[in-house]
Amino acid sequence: MALAGLFLIVFLLVHLTINLFILPICENHDEIFSAIAHFMGTNSIVKTFEIVLMAGFLIHIIYGIILQIQNWIARGKGYKIANKTKTSFMSKYIIYSGLLILFFLILHFFDLYFIKLGLVEAPAAANIPHPHEEHFYDIVVYLFSNNLLYSIIYIIAFIVLGIHLNHTFQSAFQTLGLNHSKYTPFIKAVGTIYSIVIAIGFSIVPLYFIFN
Amino acid sequence: MKIKLKIWRQKNAKAKGKFVNYTLDDVSPEMSFLEMLDALNSKLILQDDEPVAFEHDCREGICGCCGLYINGRPHGPGEKTTTCELHMRSFKDGQTIVIEPWRAKAFPVIKDLIADRNAFDKIIIAGGFVSVNAGSAPEANSILIKKKNADEAFDSAACIGCGACVAACKNASAMLFISAKISQLTLLNQGKVEAMERVQAMVAKMDELGFGNCTNTYACEAECPKGIKVTNIARMNREFIAAKVS
Numbered sequence: 381m382a383l384a385g386l387f388l389i390v391f392l393l394v395h396l397t398i399n400l401f402i403l404p405i406c407e408n409h410d411e412i413f414s415a416i417a418h419f420m421g422t423n424s425i426v427k428t429f430e431i432v433l434m435a436g437f438l439i440h441i442i443y444g445i446i447l448q449i450q451n452w453i454a455r456g457k458g459y460k461i462a463n464k465t466k467t468s469f470m471s472k473y474i475i476y477s478g479l480l481i482l483f484f485l486i487l488h489f490f491d492l493y494f495i496k497l498g499l500v501e502a503p504a505a506a507n508i509p510h511p512h513e514e515h516f517y518d519i520v521v522y523l524f525s526n527n528l529l530y531s532i533i534y535i536i537a538f539i540v541l542g543i544h545l546n547h548t549f550q551s552a553f554q555t556l557g558l559n560h561s562k563y564t565p566f567i568k569a570v571g572t573i574y575s576i577v578i579a580i581g582f583s584i585v586p587l588y589f590i591f592n
Numbered sequence: 593m594k595i596k597l598k599i600w601r602q603k604n605a606k607a608k609g610k611f612v613n614y615t616l617d618d619v620s621p622e623m624s625f626l627e628m629l630d631a632l633n634s635k636l637i638l639q640d641d642e643p644v645a646f647e648h649d650c651r652e653g654i655c656g657c658c659g660l661y662i663n664g665r666p667h668g669p670g671e672k673t674t675t676c677e678l679h680m681r682s683f684k685d686g687q688t689i690v691i692e693p694w695r696a697k698a699f700p701v702i703k704d705l706i707a708d709r710n711a712f713d714k715i716i717i718a719g720g721f722v723s724v725n726a727g728s729a730p731e732a733n734s735i736l737i738k739k740k741n742a743d744e745a746f747d748s749a750a751c752i753g754c755g756a757c758v759a760a761c762k763n764a765s766a767m768l769f770i771s772a773k774i775s776q777l778t779l780l781n782q783g784k785v786e787a788m789e790r791v792q793a794m795v796a797k798m799d800e801l802g803f804g805n806c807t808n809t810y811a812c813e814a815e816c817p818k819g820i821k822v823t824n825i826a827r828m829n830r831e832f833i834a835a836k837v838s
Contacts, residue, residue, distance in 0.1 A: 447805050447807070450804060450805060451762070451763035451764070451765075451804040451805055451807070453697060453802070453804075454696065454697050454698070454763055454764040454765070454802055454803055454804030454805075455695060455696060455697065455762070455763070455764045455804070456695060456696060456697035456764075457695055458695060459661060459664070459692055459695055460598075460600075460611065460690060460692060461661075461663055461664035461690050461692070462664060463664055463665070463760065463762065463811065464663070464664035464665050465664075465665060465666075465760050465811040465814050465815050466814055467809045467810055467811045467814060468809075468810075471807070471808065471809040471810070472762055472809055474807060547808075550808075551807070551808040554808045554822070554825070554826050554829070555806070555808065555829055556829065556830075556833065557826045557827065557828075557829035557830025557831075557832075557833055558826065558830075559822070559823045559825075559826030559827075560823075561823070
């Protein structure tokens with residue numbers, strides 16, 4: 381659970397870096413983004429790594445659900461008065477933030493990833509020629525430029541992801557036994573900064589298209 | 593003080609159980625929480641009703657018997673206190689107090705507010721000891737122990753096994769308890785020898801008994817009457833991983 385989580389944490393940083401090329405951060409940003417998308421879609425090492433990444437997602441999701449079910453069973457009959465112990469808010473509801481992210485992930489796959497793979501057709505109104513993978517930049521632009529609801533769903537999902545990460549980043553280190561009076565405050569601070577960077581960084585793309 | 597009570601009553605382990613309301617009109621703020629329950633029981637006995645069964649022994653916060661889940665918190669509203677150290681001045685006049693037993697599949701309720709915590713003993717039997725006879729206390733300087741380790745081992749040994757960690761944990765996990773027992777042994781030379789076998793045996797027993805998994809919410813640390821730290825859980829995880837890969 382923790383190892384798969386840390387693996388996904390690294391992946392998110394790679395994903396975010398690529399995403400930022402959607403924005404006009406340099407002169408030929410769209411060409412760079414398309415080139416990366418093409419490289420990601422064709423390079424055999426990346427394609428192999430994609431399988432490892434999917435395994436990472438599946439292990440994290442399935443193991444998380446199994447643990448949650450075990451934990452509900454472990455309580456048995458619940459309390460009449462819900463627990464009032466002071467803990468960090470999100471840590472109590474981590475499974476729900478995880479499930480929300482899972483729903484978003486499924487949506488995200490159908491919106492973009494499966495279109496890129498050629499499993500799902502791009503929206504007809506977008507007039508994207510085949511193969512879609514070569515016109516991935518146009519698909520992204522079309523998605524965020526034509527539907528405000530999509531952009532809002534994406535931004536909400538990124539905020540939930542940020543909250544999820546704020547707890548789970550330090551949690552992963554604790555699970556692996558890495559808790560030290562000297563380093564844990566630093567790990568917690570890095571986790572908070574990381575989750576803010578992820579939430580804001582990913583949200584910038586839909587926000588850019590909302591305001592342009 | 594007038595206190596309204598809503599107490600879980602359950603005839604035996606198999607009975608269904610329900611909440612019963614009681615009112616006490618003459619509660620003194622100086623009374624301890626258990627003395628308040630004693631007063632209630634005296635009243636019930638005089639009325640020919642069955643008194644409320646609750647576990648208690650030393651009444652000075654060291655035996656670990658008196659765990660009650662009071663208004664949504666194990667051991668009630670006090671910080672680092674057991675139920676017996678809680679006083680009625682912590683409550684307001686006219687307040688309703690809901691008292692429940694510990695709830696966990698591994699801690700079945702056997703009567704009213706008494707949960708069977710034998711599962712903790714079974715975990716200790718699985719490995720929470722030093723196999724060799726360590727003899728009587730050796731000469732002070734014959735086994736040198738770092739002051740830091742001695743202090744940490746002593747802090748871990750402060751665990752009274754009350755089960756508040758399990759009661760507070762949203763997953764009914766016993767990892768704070770087990771990790772405290774592991775730490776107090778593994779930090780000292782005599783206990784270090786069997787560290788790998790111990791952690792595996794105790795964790796296996798914990799899983800077998802149906803305790804939940806730790807998701808690092810740290811409610812256990814927040815509610816532990818003895819201030820046991822979750823750094824113990826990290827130590828246990830570290831030892832467990834090391835034992836599994838070695």
